[in-house]
Amino acid sequence: MTMAKRPTIHDLRTMRGKHQYAMLRVETLEEAEAAERAGVEMLSVPPSMILDPNFRDAAPTAFCFPGDNFFNIGGPEKMLEWALNMYKHGADAVYCSGSLAAVRLLSEHAIPVCGHVGLIPSKATWTGGFKAVGKTLESAQLVWNQCKALEEAGAFAVEIEVVPASVTDAIAEHSDLFLISMGAGSGGHAQYLFTDDILGQNTGHVPRHAKIYANFAAEYARLQELRIKAMRDYVTDVHEGLYPAPQYCVGSDPEVVAAFRSWLADQDAPAS
Known part of the structure; x- marks a missing residue:
């Protein structure tokens, strides 16, 4: 029997537009193992999970992005130090919600970088709070310009969050980025949700784009x-x-x- 292997950047780019990848945010090793066994191909994880030697036993074939808010890490040099440590411990890529300079610096050191456009929770004040981005011509242009800037800085992917599906479709047609859609439609090349939401263990606000598959809160x-x-x-x-x-x-x-x-x-x- 052929063992499944972890996707590479080359694989993701090759399959862009040919295969929809499933991606989840997991917070525990139990969730990571469940995702692996369920066939989830891509994971977003807390940085501490990458440093846990048990993580790759739990999820050996998942393409994994650790991520943290830029204000918890610091400027470009600190972001590079953090990213190198993540990569050293088995990350396949890293999220970078910091500056373009940080993205560029990581890229120059061969660290695969995923940026973030659309609704960026840590920067939501700039786009009017926790709501969709890209519903007007001006805001759609903003999302496009952010994508192009990240691509030019060396990012291979972006998470595109709460953007109209038709805008995502248009961006996918004009960009070589690997688009990770969180509430941004099937034009993305991966669909991304939080485990808390799909398991129904989130007792607070559930985003419109989140589909609930279980009721852990009741359990x-x-x-x-x-x-x-x-x-x-x-x-x-x-x-x-x-x-x-x-x-x-x-x-x-x-x-x-x-x-x-x-x-x-x-x-x-x-x-x-």
Whole structure:
């Protein structure tokens, strides 16, 4: 049987427009392993997961992007130091939401870089908050100009987030970038969602583009009620003297106990 292999940048570029890749944001090794076993080809992960030696055992064939907000990392030189460490520990590419100078510097050091356009949560103030970008001619032009600037700086891919599908289609026709669509339509070459959303474990706002496939929140609530009941029953047993019952205690030979008690009594006796 032929073992699946991890995609390369060359593979992604070759399959651009021929195959839709599935991509998820995972936060735990359990989620990473589930994604691997489910056939998810691309993962976004916290940087700490890349540094975990167990990560590649959990997801050996996933093309993996670690990412963090630029303000948590710093300027171009610090971004390069961070990216080199990620690449050293097995990242296939890195997200860079920092400056074009940072993207250019990483690219010059042969680090595969993915930029971010459209709705960028850490920069949403510039585009009017948490809403779609690209619905007007001016904002569609902004998304295009961001894509071209990132491509010219050396990025091989961009995440295009909450942009009208028709705008994404047009950009895909005029750019060689690998487009990772988060709520930006099938014109992207990979579809990207958060595991929290697809598993239904996000109890806050669920984005319009997120499709829910399970209801982990309800299961967590059920488990919490079971947790509370078990703890309450334990408290009752302790207060009523029902725990610990004999079967939960270590027994001893009665003769040993008697001898021990006799010895203790001797210890209490006043010295002559």
